[in-house]
Amino acid sequence: EIVMTQSPATLSVSPGERATLSCRASQSVSSNLAWYQQRPGQAPRLLIYAASTRATGIPARFSGSGSGTDFTLTISSLQSEDFAVYYCQQYNNWPPYSFGQGTKLEI
Amino acid sequence: EVQLVESGGGLVQPGGSLRLSCAASGFTFSRYEMNWVRQAPGRGLEWVSYISSTSRSIYYPDSVKGRFTISRDNAKNSLYLQMNRLRAEDTAVYYCARVKDSSGWDTNDAFDIWGQGTVVTVSS
Numbered sequence: 001e002i003v004m005t006q007s008p009a010t011l012s013v014s015p016g017e018r019a020t021l022s023c024r025a026s027q028s029v030s031s032n033l034a035w036y037q038q039r040p041g042q043a044p045r046l047l048i049y050a051a052s053t054r055a056t057g058i059p060a061r062f063s064g065s066g067s068g069t070d071f072t073l074t075i076s077s078l079q080s081e082d083f084a085v086y087y088c089q090q091y092n093n094w095p096p097y098s099f100g101q102g103t104k105l106e107i
Numbered sequence: 108e109v110q111l112v113e114s115g116g117g118l119v120q121p122g123g124s125l126r127l128s129c130a131a132s133g134f135t136f137s138r139y140e141m142n143w144v145r146q147a148p149g150r151g152l153e154w155v156s157y158i159s160s161t162s163r164s165i166y167y168p169d170s171v172k173g174r175f176t177i178s179r180d181n182a183k184n185s186l187y188l189q190m191n192r193l194r195a196e197d198t199a200v201y202y203c204a205r206v207k208d209s210s211g212w213d214t215n216d217a218f219d220i221w222g223q224g225t226v227v228t229v230s231s
Contacts, residue, residue, distance in 0.1 A: 034217035036152075043202055043224055044144075044152065049217035056219075087152055091215050095166040097142070097154040 002026050002090050006100035013078055013105065021073040021103045023088035028068045032092030035064055035073045038102075039084045047086075048073065075105075083107055109133035109220055111203050116225030123193050123229070129186040129203030129222055137181035140206040140214055143188050145199035146224075155201070156188065159212035171197075193229045200224040 003026040013019045023033070031051040036044040046055040048064035051071060061076040075082055088100040115127040127143070143155040156177040157166040165177055176189040186203050207219035 032215050036218075043221040044218075045221070046207070046217055046219045049207060049219075055217075089152075089217065091217060094215075095154075095157060096168045097157075099152040099154070101151045 001096060002029060002093055002098050004088055004090055004098050004100040006086075006088055006103045008103060009101070010104045010106060012107070014107065015078050015080060017078055019075040019078055019082075019105055021075075021086055021105070023066075023071040023073070023100050025069045025071075025090055027093070029090040029092035031067045032090060033064075033066070033071050034089045034091065035062075036087045036089065037082075037084050038087065039081075044087065078105075111205065111220055111222035113201065113203055113222040113225035116201065116227045118228045118230065119193055120231050121194060121229055124189070124191045125193065125227060127188040127190070127201055127203075127225055127227070129188075131184045131186065131205075134205075134220075136179075136184040138211065139209040140212065141177075141179065141186045142204045142206065142218060143177060143186075144202045144204050144218070144221075145197075145227075146202070147196070147199045150199075153199075158186070160209060161211065164212045190227070193227075195229050198227060198229045200226050 005024045007022045033051045035048040038044045052064045063074045085102045110132045112130045142157050158177045174192045178187045202224045203222045204218035205220040207216040
C-alpha cells in the first residue's frame with residue numbers, strides 16, 4: 001500500500017501571498033497524482049490531475065508539479081476563497097487508492 | 108448539469124445495517140467507474156469501494172471488506188453501498204465519486220465529480 005504524506009499539516013499565509021504545499025509518496029506513483037480542495041462543509045473538488053494539469057474551471061493561480069515520489073501544489077496569489085484543506089491522492093497503484101492526511105491553509 | 112446526489116444516511120446502532128444510494132444525472136452513468144469515499148469527523152479522506160462500469164471489477168480496502176458491498180444499476184443511473192455489521196469507526200460523511208476519464212474498468216485517473224455527501228452515524 002502506498003502511503004501519502006503531506007506537509008505541512010497547517011500553513012498560515014496572508015491573502016495575496018504565495019503558498020506551497022508538499023506531498024510525498026512512499027514509492028513512485030509516476031505522474032498519477034491529484035490534488036483536491038475541500039472547503040468547510042463542502043465535498044472535495046478536483047484541482048489538479050496528472051500531477052500538473054488543472055481541472056476544468058480551475059484558476060491559473062493553481063499549479064502542480066513533480067513526478068515519482070515528490071509533488072508540489074502552488075497557489076500563486078492567495079484569494080480569500082482559497083483558504084481550505086488540500087488533499088493529494090495517488091491513483092497509480094491501486095487498490096487501495098490513498099490520500100494524504102491533508103494540509104490546512106489558513107489566514 | 109453533471110451531478111451526484113447521495114441519500115440513505117442516518118443513525119444506526121453498532122452491528123446494524125444501512126444502504127446508501129447515489130443518483131447520477133447529466134452524464135452517461137453506465138460508462139463510468141465509480142467509488143465511495145468517506146470522511147470521519149475532523150479527519151481526512153478514506154477510499155471505501157470501487158466498481159467498474161459493468162460491475163465486473165469491485166474492490167474494497169481491508170477496513171470494510173466483508174462488511175460493505177458496492178453495486179450499481181445502470182438502468183436507474185444509481186450507485187449503492189450496502190453497509191453491514193457497522194462499527195462506531197464507520198461514522199463518517201460518505202461521498203460517491205466518479206473516475207474522470209473512465210475506460211470502463213481499472214482506469215488510472217482522478218475523481219472529478221463528487222456528491223455532497225450523506226452522514227452516517229453509528230452509535231447506541
